[in-house]
Amino acid sequence: MTVSEQDRNISSSFAKGLAVLAVFDAATPSMTLAEIARRSGQDRATARRGALTLVQAGYLRQDGRMLSLTPRVLALAGGFLQANQFGRKVQPVLNRHARQMEVEVTLAMLDQGRVLLLAQSTVEHSHITYGFTAGSHIPLAHTSLGRMLLAGLPSEEAAAVLADADIPRHTEQSLQDPAAILERAAQAREQGFCITGSEFEAGITGYAVPVARPGRTPVVVGSSAPRGLHPEADAERLLRGLQLCAAELRQAEAVDHL
Amino acid sequence: MTVSEQDRNISSSFAKGLAVLAVFDAATPSMTLAEIARRSGQDRATARRGALTLVQAGYLRQDGRMLSLTPRVLALAGGFLQANQFGRKVQPVLNRHARQMEVEVTLAMLDQGRVLLLAQSTVEHSHITYGFTAGSHIPLAHTSLGRMLLAGLPSEEAAAVLADADIPRHTEQSLQDPAAILERAAQAREQGFCITGSEFEAGITGYAVPVARPGRTPVVVGSSAPRGLHPEADAERLLRGLQLCAAELRQAEAVDHL
DNA sequence: ACATTGTGTGCAGCATTCGCACAATAGCCG
DNA sequence: CGGCTATTGTGCGAATGCTGCACACAATGT
Structure with a gap:
């Protein structure tokens, strides 16, 4: 100055x-x-x-x-949401898959070292915890969405982003070591999905898959649910659902302009 | 200057x-x-x-x-939404009632001579038209939400607001005369609800009821649905549902800080 | 090729903004 | 309760940052 x-x-x-x-x-x-x-x-x-x-x-x-x-600040967001046709292209897709999978589905991307929720669908009986909404920031390090977003970046970039983010300890299970977190992200990149267990909230498992956009800033969809009796089966079912959802979003060109 | x-x-x-x-x-x-x-x-x-x-x-x-x-503009809105606990207090209520009524439910208030959508149920559902979302502006004159909002103002204030708003002709049925529109608003104020037919979109009927907040800027909830075979029965059912929804929002103190 | 619309930049002058210092208020503790 | 400190609200002069004009150039489209 x-x-x-x-x-x-x-x-x-x-x-x-x-x-x-x-x-x-x-x-x-x-x-x-x-x-x-x-x-x-x-x-x-x-x-x-x-x-x-x-x-x-x-x-x-x-x-x-x-x-x-x-409430007027909502109008600013409204401009963005309408410009990108969230109401027509994104929300209905999320809603439909959420209903089928019986969990909430969230669309998110990276913003300022945190996870920015772009849209969310909720089903009635879903367990609502923190009450996140579109526009909410959630932590990068301990959520499946965050890890999957890191996975979408070149690894040195991911490391840089993670270095700038803070890594609180939400639960006993929260990984604290940045290297370990990056390792999980790398794993997610290879697998094409990410699952985290109880790192953000005890007893809750998070699932996320990428909405592939080659060479652009990553976008992901994810869900979370209490650990059920058959973790493997749940994972398979939810990941499959999320992948369908991601494919549909991609095909609808819903996220092309993000 | x-x-x-x-x-x-x-x-x-x-x-x-x-x-x-x-x-x-x-x-x-x-x-x-x-x-x-x-x-x-x-x-x-x-x-x-x-x-x-x-x-x-x-x-x-x-x-x-x-x-x-x-997408960063969403973060600004996110601050507001989280501050008012929309994710916990508002969205679940809208979702539940939407599910029960099998129509979409919208929460709105007045902003700059237009109707500002604050939140919308995210239940999977049929007729999606314009793809409005939270933060969208919709017209004041020809929607049930708008008329109900006018009804929530002292009548001379309503007249002033309406005078500043533009009154396009969306459909054949759209009322054009401000006096006639104010008349409908006055009627809505007395009845405690508002129904509009095909004035914004042909074949679609809109329903709205106030979320009473004595002396404060009005807030309303509303729905819209295609005209069915039994308009009277539909109206009764939907208005009852909306009124329950409004009561619940009020009781949850969800809209106290708007 | 011409007409039209859009973009980048320099500059001079003055309105605008900066941040201090003071006044007023709230909070604290013996 | 009263005197103390920490925190907050605001007026004002000085200087800085901003405005809006004018010009040159690039990109459309007819």
Whole structure:
């Protein structure tokens, strides 16, 4: 900011404002100005102006001294979802397979070192745990979706991404060693699917398969279910279902523009 | 812009940048810089800086000369959805009722003179038409959701909102006269529900009921279905279902913070 | 080939933004 | 309870970053 000749094609005020908008995540639904300033690494006055601008634009609401997102941010996502025809090409496919498999099916890709959920289908009796939705971030290291995404990258790139991600310990079974995680990802790449057991949530097994897009940033579909009585049979059934789902998405050109 | 003392608490560059982001909607999934400038009413150079900043921040992607939204915008919406626990409190309720009623159920509110879809049941189901998703805008004047939302406003406010909205003619049956539309809204307010027939899409009947939130900006749930053989019976069944759904959402305090 | 529409860049001037410093408020502990 | 500190909200001068014009060039399409 002070020092260098900064790119004159970039509006720094705008970038700072966006940073303000981006600090609102699941962990911190509403924040005070000072907290926003801290999180976005900006001067309080600067953050304040950004936040007030967002309030005026209708993306943020002010309750006393707390600021929180308004539903209008959904409209931004809506532009993306409609542009890519999620409502017609993606959601129905996920729903149908979810119904057949009797588990929820999730479409995801990589974003900023985390797994970004793009779409999700739920069936009524599915066990809902964290309440993730489209737009949620979930961890990279200990989910089948994350591992499968890593598998979709060239291995040195995967290592780089993983190095930047944090590796919390969700359960006893969570692998902690990056090398071990990469090893699992490599295995997933060869197999063409990924299964993780109880690393993110105890007693839950995750399944994921790639939606092949040669040379592009990887996209995957996955499911999770409680460990059943016949793990092998479950795995086979679910993986087969997911693979069908992935093939259908690919064929519908539903993910070509991601 | 030039003359008047503009609010020193508002960052105009940021506001302009946001305007750039907001021009991306369903109708125009990808645009050239010049088009963005036109739509956002900004100088090309200004719009260009805004767009390039968005590219750098990862919200926009540049393919040749076309710019389009990236999946990262979903993350912004994700913050809102998780903050309001849509995944746990809203989606399951919609899904369950949709399953029971065998129609799609949608939660919506008012935003910028249009109907903003907040959430939609993801149950597998028949007639999918436009492929709307959460974050989609649909018209105010000719949908049951829109009319019910108008009904939730004080009547002079409803008139003002409607006056600013455009009233296209989707079908032969679309009412064109604002007064007539307000009349229907008033009727909906008294009845506590709204039914529209073929005004948005031929052969499709829409149903909506309010999720009462005294004194706050209205929120509604609704469905649509092809006209069946027994319109009266269908209406009764669906309205009853929607009312149950609305009651449940209210009770779960799912919409308290909207 | 021409007309049209889109894109990149330099620049000068002034509006805009920065970040400090002060005021006001909340929180804490003896 | 009262005095203390930590945290928050805001006004203001200075300088920086931004705007929008104009020009040159590239890519369409007729």
